[in-house]
Amino acid sequence: MDIVAIYIIAAGGIFVAFFFIRTLHQLCGPWTRAGVLLHLTYLAVNLLLIFFKIDSLTGAGRRAGELALVNLVFPLSAIHLSYLADLLGIIWRSCRKIHRATGWMAVSLLSFYMTVALQTQSYIFPLREAAISLGLLVLLSLPLVRRLSYEIFLRVHQVFAGIFVYGTWRHLPSHSHASKIYLLVALGVFGLTLLSQSIVFLYRNGLFSGRGTPRAIVSFSVSEAEEDSVVNAVHVRVLLPRPVRVEAGQYINLWMPSVSLCSWMQTHPFTVTSWSKGKQDTMELLVKPRTGLTADLARYAPTDEQTEGSSISFLALITGPHGVSEEVGQYESILLLASGCGVAGAIPYLKKAIYGYNTCTSQIRRLHLVWQVESIDEMSAALTLLNRLLKDDIVDGGYILHISIYVRDGLGHKKFLLGDHKRVYLYQGLPDYQSIISLEASGNQIERLSNMWDEQGRMLVMVSATDELRDRIRGVVRDYLHEGVKLSELEYQPSD
Ligand SMILES: Cc1cc2nc3c(=O)[nH]c(=O)nc-3n(C[C@H](O)[C@H](O)[C@H](O)COP(=O)(O)OP(=O)(O)OC[C@H]3O[C@@H](n4cnc5c(N)ncnc54)[C@H](O)[C@@H]3O)c2cc1C
Missing domain, CATH: 3.40.50.80 (Nucleotide-binding domain of ferredoxin-NADP reductase (FNR) module)
Structure with a gap:
């Protein structure tokens, strides 16, 4: 190949690489250098663990299968990412990034495991249900599907995760003790977090304590447009049966089952805009109407002048407050x-x-x-x-x-x-x-x-x-x- 052709191929390659990185940055980003480095290190460690001193492809496949189960401990360890983030002392977005990275790593490792098993005809356990549910999990996790309906994505994601665990457990060979232990650890952590989360939830909402349940008092900021009135924001005041201390920047997950037909299966995170030094018995939220539950809420906005400024009360339950608060006192x-x-x-x-x-x-x-x-x-x-x-x-x-x-x-x-x-x-x-x-x-x-x-x-x-x-x-x-x-x-x- 002559030198000009090499130059054209190299320049074209660099151009395509830049274009690819830029597009990926817009679609999946934004990412930081530290984030990219951490992800690459994580990938390198997993690759090393699969291929280090390996004697056959079957061995590499088996290791990948076990490693997938180890990686799955994190994504399977809690039903609510907010709760897991609090336990780890990290922000919700970081927790979601780890959830995503470990989930994708497990999917890649399992795909490698299955490919090797098919090629070498050594399918140790027929992962039919697990493979199907995993494939659907991957498809449903794509941003395009997530944007269509976040709530349906979330619930279906959880259901398929359950089917995947069941499928994997059923088909693990009885002598594969290590694999069973990894799965049991994941399920054990899940059970513990679910139990403690439920206890905190019952306590926070004053359930079974005779204090009544929290109520959400909802009012609206409305502006008049040419044809119709537009709801710019929904103001929610959550009245709590038990006062709670909320740090600046923390949020709650709000469940308002009676807002619409499907609202009973939705919880939504909202930042608490009220702050006080001590405990609060009323939390204030500022909600922007979008297309799901928040739009359903906005439909309750009064349409005539007589009821303008009035508010509506709903039953509401909360989890939280969640989230990391930044210490601001030491800055000038x-x-x-x-x-x-x-x-x-x-x-x-x-x-x-x-x-x-x-x-x-x-x-x-x-x-x-x-x-x-x-x-x-x-x-x-x-x-x-x-x-x-x-x-x-x-x-x-x-x-x-x-x-x-x-x-x-x-x-x-x-x-x-x-x-x-x-x-x-x-x-x-x-x-x-x-x-x-x-x-x-x-x-x-x-x-x-x-x-x-x-x-x-x-x-x-x-x-x-x-x-x-x-x-x-x-x-x-x-x-x-x-x-x-x-x-x-x-x-x-x-x-x-
Ligand atoms: C930590 C945190 C704090 C937030 N604080 C506020 C706030 O103070 N005020 C405010 O207006 N919005 C806040 N949001 C965003 C708010 O949660 C979403 O706008 C709301 O859930 C949309 O509900 P919907 O059914 O109308 O959404 P849809 O129109 O169905 O979806 C719109 C987008 O909202 C996001 N979303 C929907 N449901 C959830 C969910 N259960 N969990 C996480 N994201 C979801 C998704 O990105 C989705 O693409 C916060 C989000 C987070 C993660």
Whole structure:
């Protein structure tokens, strides 16, 4: 082959590789370098364990089969990922990533095992049911199917996982003690987590304690469109029979069986926007209507002027509060970046930070919320909550909270000041995250004492935004890590 042909093939290969990685990044990402490295290490360890000092292909296949069962311990260990994430002290998304990685690894190993067994005619156990349910599990886990109906995906996923375990157990040969032990460990962990989860669930909801069950009081933010009224947000207040302590940024899984025909089989995670130092007996949630249960809820919005502003009460049960809360007290400045309903994740942190400042229990001197919304209507849904924050932030006229709202369409002005204290600005268009982060990281936005040494403190950037935005912000913050800037991605990240 001549040198030009080699050059063309190499250049074409690099181009295709870049295109492939970029497309994969958009479809399955965003991922970080650390994430990719961890996944590759995980793959390498599994490959090593299969092929290290192996004498035959059959042996490699058998090892792959056993390894698949070991890998399955994680995906099978809890019915609710939120609960498992709490046990491990990690955020829900990380737990889902581990669940996904171990699940796909087990599927690949089992596929290898079956291929080898078929080729060498040494099918140790006929995995018919297990193979079929595993194949269906894989198909149903594809993002396309998941997006069609999340709830159906979730329930069918759980049913097929059950059939898979049953099929595998039935066909394990009686002498294969190790394989049985792996499966028993997975089932044992599952049983334990289910039991403890059920006890906490019964206690938290006051069931069998004579205190009554939690109720959800639902009200709506409605705006008038040309033909119809549009529900911008659903406000849910969950009244609890037992007060509970909720850390900033935590969420609950809400079960509201009487909202619609199928709502009894659905639980949905929502961030608790209310925060207080002690326990709360009422939790507040800000819900964006989508296409499933949240849309069913929005259909209860009053249509005539007489009932406008009224609320409806539903039976509700909860699990949680779940999730990891970021410690904010040791930072001098906090920048919260939110898009759309992601502001729900930012509000409790703002409350906590203002409380810390007012009571002199934290080092915070500046809070800046940058909120990106599509329209003025979307913004109006959270205005009451933001107004309450501004009211709390009044000690000594210090005003540490600043809010910048970027509205993509319909503002009519490039920049617009709201209120008297230069604390809230509305902008038309999209935020320039590079310059916002750079300005905040410089520390110049904080008034410093001129007659004494006032050392600049650390800065925290918190994000609750779409995948694409988060990816961009990660890239910007990376340049400021050496200046002590820390990035924290909140539990709730809106998908659009
Ligand atoms: C930790 C966390 C906190 C959240 N906090 C809030 C919040 O404060 N306010 C808010 O409006 N939304 C929040 N969400 C998103 C919210 O859970 C979904 O928008 C809601 O479940 C959609 O319900 P639906 O039936 O109308 O969804 P559908 O229209 O059927 O689905 C829309 C999308 O919502 C997601 N989704 C649906 N059901 C679930 C589920 N049971 N678990 C996880 N994701 C699901 C899926 O990505 C799906 O593609 C949070 C999500 C998580 C993971």
